[in-house]
Amino acid sequence: MSAGFPLSRTDRPVPESERARILAEPVFGSHFTDHMASAAWTAQDGWHDRRIRPLEPFSLHPGTAVLHYAQEIFEGLKAYRHADGSVWLFRPEANARRFARSARRLALPELPAADFLAGVEGLIRADESWVPPSDGERSLYLRPFMFAADPFLGLRPATQVVYAVIATPSGSYYSHGITLWVSDRYTRAARGGTGAAKCGANYAAGLAAEIDAREHGCDQVLYLDSEGEGTLEESGTMNLCLVTSGGELITPALGTILDGVTRDSVLTLAAGFGLAPVERTVTLDELRRGAADGTITEVFAVGTAVVVTPVVAFKGEGYEFVIGDGTPGKQTTTMRKHLLDIQHGRAEDSFGWMRRVL
CATH class of the missing domain: 3.20.10.10 (D-amino Acid Aminotransferase, subunit A, domain 2)
Structure with missing residues (x-):
């Protein structure tokens, strides 16, 4: 596990039989793995509180800025199981660079590429059992995202930001022309x-x-x-x-x-x-x-x-x-x-x- 994103493992994982059923025919975006990566940013302290933790809902104040002004960005990338059992990402460095460009455009803080990669890889290691077998086109889709978390009504760049990564097993998105x-x-x-x-x-x-x-x-x-x-x-x-x-x-x-x-x-x-x-x-x-x-x-x-x-x-x-x-x-x-x-x-x-x- 990355030292930057220490793991706190869930005590309520999805039962193995249920996970096997989901992985047999994964539907994009319908089921989520047991953990999530997260980090926080404030104007005063910068990036901190990096961790891999149990998947759980966010608790947001009704005045949280993203709910009113849509100051938010996200990414999408996949992890693939190879025939020897190893697990690989496809061009994650490119996703990290684009995430930084999106952040600049939305006046959000740039997440260092090393943190982007460490959070994604830490989540994959925690939830390796969710990466589908190597046959066919199945994969584990990863969704890094970042949003303005200030409980504040007023149009200005965020001073508090939440970053997270969640994952969902995926099959073919379209099966036809x-x-x-x-x-x-x-x-x-x-x-x-x-x-x-x-x-x-x-x-x-x-x-x-x-x-x-x-x-x-x-x-x-x-x-x-x-x-x-x-x-x-x-x-x-x-x-x-x-x-x-x-x-x-x-x-x-x-x-x-x-x-x-x-x-x-x-x-x-x-x-x-x-x-x-x-x-x-x-x-x-x-x-x-x-x-x-x-x-x-x-x-x-x-x-x-x-x-x-x-x-x-x-x-x-x-x-x-x-x-x-x-x-x-x-x-x-x-x-x-x-x-x-x-x-x-x-x-x-x-x-x-x-x-x-x-």
């Missing part, structure tokens, strides 16, 4: 806004758009830019990638979208699949024309939870179109398998992305 609803009613972010930060307010603001998507028979929403130029940004919980007949892997440029760890990984892997990675502006008109004339052959979405998920169709107000023949593409399927194989230890990690915990 998905259809996206192109929203012309809602936007996710604007220049100078919080689109590049991973904060809860971004996702809360997208729930109405997600309802729209489901009412139109779609799995998720695709946002366009906020300036009315018709450029693609990202999906509700995912970055977007396009494969062209000319051998390019195109993804919308950063700025108002999240700098996804999986997005970056896929761009790095592209050359090995004969694809040239390109980050640039893509318009909805270009996407529609490319789908019609075959210059855009595949589309997929990427993220920690969804890995690489094929997008087979799009719908919008008064139109709909499919990509290719409406089934998951070969490049998408191959890249998904290769990334999962790296994460689960079934393929060589030539980029040094995996970090061993146990």
